[in-house]
Every structure is written in C-alpha cells, then in structure tokens.
Amino acid sequence: MAHITLNQYLQQVLEAIDSRDGAFCAEMLSFKHPHVANPRLQLSSPEEKCQQLLEPPYDEMVAAHLRCTFAVSNHDFVEAYKCQTVVVQYPLFADDHCVFRALPIISLCMCLQSKGKGKVGDMLEKAAEQLMSCFRVCASDNRAGIDDSKKWGMLFLINQLFKIYFKINKLHLCKPLIRAIDSSNLKDDYSTAQRVTYKYYVGRKAMFDSDFKQAEEYLSFSFTHCHRSCQRNKRLILIYLLPVKMLLGHMPTHQLLKKYDLMQFADVTKAVSEGNLLLLNEALVKHETFFIRCGIFLILEKLKIITYRNLFKKVYHLLKTHQLPLDAFLVALKMMKVEDVDIDEVQCILANLIYMGHIKGYISHQHQKLVVSKQNPFPPLSSVS
Amino acid sequence: MAANAAQQAPTPNWPYGGNSSGESQVHENPEWEKARQALASISKSQNSTKTSPTNHNTQQTGPYQAADSSAMQQQQQYYQQWYQQNQQQYAGYPYPYNYYYPMPPYGGPYPPGQYGVPGGYQTPTTPTGQAPAMPMMEDQSSSYPSQPPPPATPQPPPQSPTSTDQPPPPPPPPIPPPPNAQYPPPPSQNTYSPNGPLPYSPTDSNTMMQGYNSGQIRPGYQGYQTPAYQPPQQQGPGQGLYGGLGRVDAKKPNNSNMNKGGQQLWQRMKQAPGTGAVKFNIQKRPYVMTNQNVPSGDQAPGLASPTATNPSPGSVAATSTTSTGAAQTRPQDWPQAMKEYVQRCFTACESEEDKDRTEKVLKDLLQSRLQDGSAYTIDWTREPLPDLKPKQSRWEAVPQRSQENAIGRGGAIRGRLGARLGNYRNVFSQRSPSSSSSHSSRSSSRSPSPHSRHRDRSRHHRSDSGSQSDSSMSSDPRFPLSRRQQKGGRGRGAERERGRGAAGERGRGRGKANRGRRNMEDLASGIGKKRKGGNAGLDFHDPNREAKKQSRAARFHTKLRTEPLVLNINVFDLPNGTQEGLGWDECPIVGTCQDITKNYLRLTCAPDPATVRPVSVLRKSLIAVKTHWKSNQDYLYACEQMKSIRQDLTVQGVRTDFTVEVYETHARIALEKGDHEEFNQCQTQLKALYKDCSSDNVGEFTAYRLIYYIFTKNSGDLTTELVYLTPELRADPCVAHALELRTAWALGNFHRFFKLYRNAPRMAAYLIDKFVERERNIALRAILKTFRPFVPVEYVQSSLAFLDLDSCLAFLTGLGVTFTPSDPSKIDCKVSSVSLTTS
Secondary structure (H helix, E strand, C coil), X not given: CCCCCHHHHHHHHHHHHHCCCHHHHHHHCCCCCHHXXXXXXXXXXXXXXXXXXXXXXXXHHHHHHHHHHHHHHCCCHHHHHHHHHHHHHHHHCCCCHHHHHHHHHHHHHHHHHHHCCCCHHHHHHHHHHHHHHHHHHHHCCCCCCCCCCHHHHHHHHHHHHHHHXXXXXXXXXXXXXXXXXXXXXXCCCCCHHHHHHHHHHHHHHHXXXXXXXXXXXXXXXXXXXXXXXXXXXXXXXXXXXXXXXXXXXXXCCHHHHHHCCCCHHHHHHHHHHHCXXXXXXXXXXXXHHHHHHHCCHHHHHCHHHHHHHHHHHHHHXXXXXXXXXXXXXXXXXXXXXXXXXXXXXXXXXXXXXXXXCCCCEEEECCCCEEEECCCCCCCCXXXXX | CHHHHHHHCHHHHXXXXXXXXXXXXXXXXXXXXXXXXXXXXHHHHHHHHHHHHHCHHHHHHHHHHCCCHHHHHXXXXXXXXXXXXHHHHHHHCHHHHHHHCCCXXXXXXXXXXXXXXXXXXXHHHCHHHHHHHHHHHHHHHHHCCCCCHHHHCEXXXXXXXXXXXXXXXXXXXXXXXXXHHHCCHHHHHHHHHHHCHHHHHHHHHHHHHHHHHHCCHHHXXXXXXXXXXXXXXXXXXXXXXXXXXXXXXXXXXXXXXCCHHHHHHHHHHHHHHHHHHHHHHHHHHHHHHHHHHCCCCCCCHHHHHHHHHCHHHHHHHHHHCCHHHHHHHHHHHCCHHHHHHHHHHHHCCCCHHHHHHHHHHHHHHHHHHHHHCHHHXXXXXXXXXXXXXXXXXXXXHHHHHHHHHHHHHCCHHHHHHHHHHHHHHHHHCCHHHHHHHHHHHXXXXXXXXXXXXXXXXXHHHHHHHHCCHHHHHHHHHHHHHHHHHHHHCCCHHHHHHHHHHHHHHHHXXXXXXXXXXXXXXXXXXXXXXXXXXXXXXXXXXXXXXXXXXXXHHHHHHHHCCCCCCCXXXXXXXXXXXXXXXXXXXXXXXCCCCCCCCCCCCCCCCCCCHHHCCCHHHHHHHHHHXXXXXXXXXXXXXXXXXXXXXXXXXXXXXXXXXHHHHXXXXXXXXXXXXXXXXXXXXXXXXXXXXXXHCCCCCHHHHHHHHHHHHHHHCCHHHHHHHHHCCCHHHHHCHHHHHXXXXXXXXXXXXXXXXXXXXXXXXCCHHHHHHHHHHHHHHHHHHHHXXXXXCEEEHHHHHHHCCCCCHHHHHHHHHHCCCCECCCCCCEEEHXXXXXXXXXX
C-alpha cells in the first residue's frame, strides 16, 4: 500500500466509490493512512491524472488530497491547509454517503494541517467554519434512511469542532452542538470511539462550568470506555478526571498516577488527603505551568477547600470536642504558613465550609466558637453535593 | 434441474469443447468462418466443426453426451443438423417450423436444448432459437419452479413431445439419446456451446467464455438473446417473456424435449392459442417486437439492437406479406450474413460496454438496412465492424459504414447479414452449426407460407451463400418445423411467427444457452447472470439494463469536465488579501484636518483626508479632551471625542504608543463611568496593540482583564489568560492583586476578597464594583447560614466592605434580612437565612 503507483491508487479510489465502500474511500483520503507517506503519490499537480480516472466531484477531491500530501511532505502547511479545505468542501455537494463517510477523516486532517499554520487562531476558526457548514449538512439530512443518514457524521464533526473550540477557547460555541446531540436519537448508537471523544469534551466543558457531577459522569464513561491501547488518550482523560474525582472526594492511587505518568498529581493528592495546605500550595506552585497548560489549575485550586476541611477535621479530632475555639483553627492555618490570616478570615473559611456542607455545625460569633454536630460533623465528601 | 445441471456441465465444456467443436461446425458456413476469422484467428478448426455438423449423427450423439467437450461439439453438430433440418423445414414451412421449434426441440425438452438448438438456429435463425433458450435459461436459472408452469404451455411439444426428450433427436435420430435428450437441453446448450464455443473459441473462446461468465458475455448474449427473444415473443403472442419462453420452448422441444415438459406445455399453450390467436399474437408481436426492438428493445436494451434489427426486418416483411408471414419472415428473414455480421460485431466486443455500444450501433444500422431492404442486398461479410474498438465514434461511424456496405452489396447482404448475425450469435453460442442448418431450415419453414417462403428462400439463398450456419441452425428446427408444419395447417401465420420466433429464439437460445450454461455453472450467480442476459433479451430485465445503461451514460457525461481540473487552492488567499486590502493598513491616509475637536461620525464610505486629523493634531486633541474631562466630567462629550480620535487613528493606520495612550485613556474614562461597551472595545484593541507597542500600563490593563473575567465568570478565558501571564507580569502589583482577588473569589473567601476590594489599585475598584453586589449576596448567604444564633451588623459591614453602616443596612434590608427584635444591630440568622433562600 505504501508504494503503489498513482494509477493503482486512483483505481482503488474509483473502486471504492463505485462500490460505495465509504470506509475504504475514507481511508484513501485520510491522512492517517500509510499512502500519505508514499512519495509516488506526493504530486504537485495530480489534477490531470485524477481527472482522467475519476468523476468530477471526486477528481478534485483526490487531486487536492494528493497535492496536500505533497505540501505536507514539503512542510508547507499553509498550502496543505488550503488543499484540505478543497477536499473538505466537496463532500457537501456530493450527496453520497460513501463520500460523506470520508469527510470526517478529512476534516481531522485539516485540523492537523491548520496546526502548523502561523496564524493558528485564524486558521482554526476558518477550519471551524468549514466543519460547521459540514455539520449543518449532516444535521439537516432528514431524508435518508437511518442506516445511511449523514447524521452518522454529526458526532465526528462535533468532536472535531470541540477540538477547535477548546483550542481557541470558545466553549460557548459548544452549547448548540451538545444540544444537537442530546436531542439526537442516535446519540447512543454512534461508535464507541466517537462517544468516548464526545464525552471527553463534554466532560471537560462541564468541569469548566463547575458542574462536577456531570463532568465526573462523562469523563468516567470516557475513561472506562476508552480503548485500553490508547494510553495517551486515557492519560488525557485522567488529567481532567482526577481533579474532578478529587473534588468529589475520590483520591487516586499512587499506582494509577504512576501508570499514566501523572506524578504531578501525587503531591496534590497527598496534600489534600492529609489536609496539608502547605504541601498543596507548594505542589500547585511547583507544577503550576503544567496545570495551567492543562487548564486544570483553577480546578485544583478548589481543592484547597477540601484541604481546609481535612485540616479542620484534624483539629476537631485533636480537640475532641464539639465546641471548637476559632483560635485553634487560626493556629492550624498559621502552621500551614498561611499568611495574613486573622480570625475573621477563619470565620469566613468556616462559613464557606458550613455553607457548602463540608461541616455540620455553626459559628457562635458571640463566643468565637465553632459548634459542630455531634453526629458526623465532617460528612464524607462524596455525600456532599 | 437435471437439464440445468447438464447445461451447467456443458457450459464449461462450451468454452473448451465449444471451441473445437464450434470451429469444426463453423466451417460449414463459409461466412461463419469468415466472420470467425475476422473476429479472431481462432477459427482454424472451424472447418472441421462445420463438417462435423453436417454429420448429424455424430454431432447429435456428441451434443447429448454434452458432458464431454467432444460430446458437446457433437451435440452442437446435432443441433446444427437439427436446426438445419428444422430450419429447412421452417424455411419450407415456417409454421411447422415454429411449432417444431417450440414443441419438440426447443420448448419441450430443453430450453437449454433449445438454446443448444438455437446455436444451430443462431446462425440461421439464432434469434428465435436463442431467444427461447434464453428464456428457458433464465427461467431455469432464475426460478425453475416458476418455469415448470410455463413448460406446460410450451409442451406444445405435442409437436416435439417426441422431440422433447428426444426432441433433438427427433429431427435427427441422434437426438434420441433422450437420456441426453434430457440433457439435450444441455446438449443443446452443448450444441450451442459448440456453436457458441466455436465462435467463442475462434474469436476468443477463453476470453469469450470468461467474458460471458463474468457477465460481459451475458450482455453479449443478451444482445443476441434479445433479438432472439423478441422473435419468440412475437411468436408467443401475449407474453413477451413467456412468449419468448414459449418460443424457446417450442424450439427447445424441437431441439430437445428435455425441459420440454414445461416448455412444451408452454408451447402447446401458445400453440393452441397460437394457431388461432397466435396469428393475432404474431401480428401484434411482430409489431410489438419491432416496436420494442426498434425503440429500445424494451425487453432488453442490449438485446434490443439485434432484436430491433430482427423486428425491423420482420416489419418490412410483414408489410410485404401478411402480418403473420411478415412476423415469421422477420426473424428468419434476416440474412444469415447479416446475423453473422452481428455476431461478429459482438464477438469483437471486449467488454459489456462495447457490447452495449455495439448493440446501439447495430440496432440503428440494422433497422435502417432492414427497412430500406439493403440488409438483404448488402454484402455483410464485407461490412466493416462497427468502430467499437476505436470507441471514439462508435455509434455514428459504425452505422454509416454498415449502411454504406449494405447499400453497395445489395441483395447479397441479406445472406451475409444473416450469416454475420449467425456468426455473431454463433460466436456467442455456436456459429457454424447454426449457420449451416439455419439457412435450410429457414427456407423450409418459410416455405409453408408462399410469400414468406419465397422471401425466406430468397433470403435464405442469399444467406446461404453468405453463411450456411443459419441453415444449420434452421435444420434442427426443421424437424420441429415439420411437426409444426403439420400443425401449421392450423395456423400458418402463427407457425411462421413461431418459426421466426424460433429462429430468433434459436439465436437467442444459443446465446441464452451459453448464458444458461454459464448460469448452470453457477446456479445462483448464473441465475443472476442469466437474468441479466435473459432479461435483456426477454424484456423483463430490460429496465435494469436500461437503468444501468443510463447510469453508465450518466457517468460518462459527468466525467466530462468542461474544463481541465484546476485546484483552486489559492481561492482562500484572495479573501484574505481582499480583507487585508480593505484594512486601513493597506491604504494609509494622511489627514489634513487641523481641527482639534471633531464630532464622531461612523464612517460609511472611504475617508476623506480633509476630514481626518493627522497625529500631531490628535495629540492636541487628546490633551484637550483630558482637560475637558477632568474639569467637566462630561462623559458623552469625552466619549465622542475619544471615538473620533480613535477613528482618525484607525483610518490612518496609526499603531503607535500614542494609539495605546488614546485607548488607555478612553478605557479608563469608560471604566470610570461604567461604559461597558467602550471599555471592552478599548480592551480588545489594547490587547492587540500591546503585542506591537510597549506600555507601562500593560499590567494595569491585564489586571482589568482578569477582573473582568471574574465578573463574567469566564473560567475558560481566565485559564487562558493565566497561561500567557509571564512572571514579570505576575509581579506587576495590579496583576498580582487581580490574581489574589481571583483566588479569593474562586475559594469563596469573601473576607479576603473584600479586603482586596478595599485595596484595589488604580481603577480596579471600578471594575469590581460591577460584581461586588453579587459577591456580597453570596457571602451574606454563607454568613447567615453559618452564624448562630445571630451576627452583628458591624461584622457584616466590615466583612463585606461596606463603607458605612447605612449602606450596609440598606443592603441588608433590601434583601429582607430580619433583625433580632431585641437588638436591631444584630441579625437573626436563622430567620434571615430562610427568607434569603426562599427569596
């Protein structure tokens, strides 16, 4: 496959089209397929050949694809992007399922191409526009039967759009897409791979929207259904699943972190479970770059609340009383080298913990004491909504 | 089924054995030989085969033995003999001929046999013979069960009942190999195969076989079949397919009663009606046939061409003679040379597409020839094959050539045409046998009806001269014909028609037989194939074919790009370019206006330099606006002036520190007055400007941006902003404050949050003011829920950073907070909390 001639390649494409073998056709236009590396197909002007063998919509697609491989081999990603744009625009006009199936993979390539571009943002947004127009075609395909409906392409396109939107930080654009899938009767029938990807993005979005329950649900699905061979993908999922899980009181094991090379979380995990505010701050600072780049710094920051709770729980266990003087908490915080802390801030922190349900009890402002419930004053995190 | 199996078996033999046998048989008809030679040099052995066909006994035995290639060949020979005899009979007595064909040889026994017979017929009256065979084949292959019923009708075998099993033998004793007879159909096929094989072999036995097997062959067969079928249909009054079948059956019975039972029944059915109704049918059919054929071979487009040709001739003949006679004459009338020519054309086809084209070409050509009668005068042997191979101007070029040839050759053409047709058919089925027998048979069969006979005879003579293959084909039919002739008394017209149909069927049958054999080989696949081919021939399947054709044609059309493909990769550059062109950077303007102040007007057209102020003037303007703002705090005026300044800068493409200053100034003013829109516009511009221009206030406005994100609760943008914060920027007091504020806000640490709010640097407090109320509300809820039994208002005031007690009280009362009855300075948390949560 890797060294077929142009004629052989075109012949295969032609056969795929004739036999309506969408999967194979898609492969032949994919950038993940080995034929891309075939120097015999990397032509600067494959138009003539393609025109001879293929019918109008297809010849241009294939020609553009081949030229794209040529451009990529020359590291000319701008031209590659333009070529891919040509490829992608065509399936819209070809009312052919087989070709349509090819589209997703094409669009993926386009995204990859646009990465190499200088003006990443602009290219990505244009790519998103292209994909969006594809998506509209898919979503509005109500004529075809369920088996060969273009709606099967929706989820892939949405995933690609998610990818772009997350990259350019336009998460608000995701909403209509999510709504489209939620209202789709096919949402549970898409391929597992696509659903894993979809839930990964939706889970991330839920996490950013502080909807941690939802985020945990989506990301857990994604993690458990992700193919076991996709270690990298599982790691990506874990990067978002771990903070969410920790926020909900589930701490990852050391082995898990080691398995997926996520030791940046090790100290965080330890600090949170120990209520070691100092260690947590250090860990966050230490890996700040990593966490920020992953976009989870703000989430991990929320772990401080859990850490406060665990710390105060220790205080409670030390004092072994239900009426805890606020000074005790102040001492604890100072021990954690939290500066500028005064009794009012302790009250504030406690107020928040009580308000969020992490502590059952109340503060007596008059007596400057925290009165906790005699039963289960620190309810387990998982039970706290 | 046995017959089928036999047929199947033969089929394989066909190609191989067919070649040898076919070749030998072919020799009989010189034209055939020529055609074969022309088609492919393969036909060396044809002479021997031809001779063999003459030997009826050997041939017959052979065919029945079908299993063996030699047997096949022999069978073919037999068939040929049969056909010849039949044909002769037919020629002499068209009616009887017809009967015979349907009844004994073809119809009853084996459609396959018929097919085989058709092979013999093919050359002479291939159409009829093949046609029947084809239907049979189709029926068998496709749906045997269904066929049985038809067979009943075909059984007309009454004529050929004897022939049914023996049918092939009937004419010639050899047929008796009734055992074979059952096989006869196969043998017939074999015979066909011999014929076919011969032709095939000569042309390209292997290739042809393959082609046939694949389906290309089928098409080719179909093409042949169609013509054959059509005639049969004509014979078979009502049902096109059935008619075809019936005819086939009739022929089959003649050839071999094999399938005959059902077929014969069919034939009988047909015959019964045929005698009386047959005529009508015949008349109608001939017309129909002609119509169908001519228009597009409704039944089978591919077949249509040959059929069309046949029908057309038939129509011509009909005009001269009675409709019945005409119908009869039509299929049979065709000059053998012409048939051979057709066969040649088809054998020359390498692919289905070629065959399709050939069909079209031939259809037109033959129709025209037959209509103007030149078909009978032209020397078909000299007719150039249609330019299918060149493919360039196939349709056009071919017809022209053929016409020319036809014209020049005149009467001889008929025979040649027939021969050619036979050859073609033979090529597919069996050229030699059909050719030799067909002529004689036709002449005999036709003889029954004087007019038709004469015509037939004359034609036959011509054809004979051209190609004997037809005679051989007909010879087999003759036997059936004789029987038919007997019946013929009842309804000559019908018989004639039948004869014609038989002839056509024969030819078709051959094709079909071949197909059938192939089909037999692969029952399932074969069925499908048969259907395809048979359909084409029978008309039933025609729709598919036409659809296919259309799709094919559509493909070609679509393939035609008016202009060479050019990838418009640069299309996307253009928009960018144009956008940039529209950008102010591209067309800098230097203003000349010296006014310090200028009212803002949204530009709706290209700016006029006379109304634009240069940067030097704008500096003065900015100072003036600042002064005016400080003294008057007239935001509307300041905003308008600032906007006009911004506009002038934009128009002139000025992006300097001064531009940054202008935007910073405007942003501050807007912030102070809480003008969101202008502030955001400025912030957006500043973000872009900071990439190019350094400013001392980067930190300040970055902090504003961070705070603004807190206001919008946009954690995504906040995260992004964090990514791009350099350590230097983080050290900026404004940014550091904003970051602390953000942390406090994220953790709900309202105490710290409001502490930072109180200490906000520069104009951050203005920004925080936008959402401080919101945060206070949240904080108050936490406080009220946490503290018991009450909380002093002072604590709330200090914690939530109220400047004075009154504002705090106003805030609290605004939320419906309840104070303790005893001490208004204390908040009843429990009650207030409830009211807050409910509110």
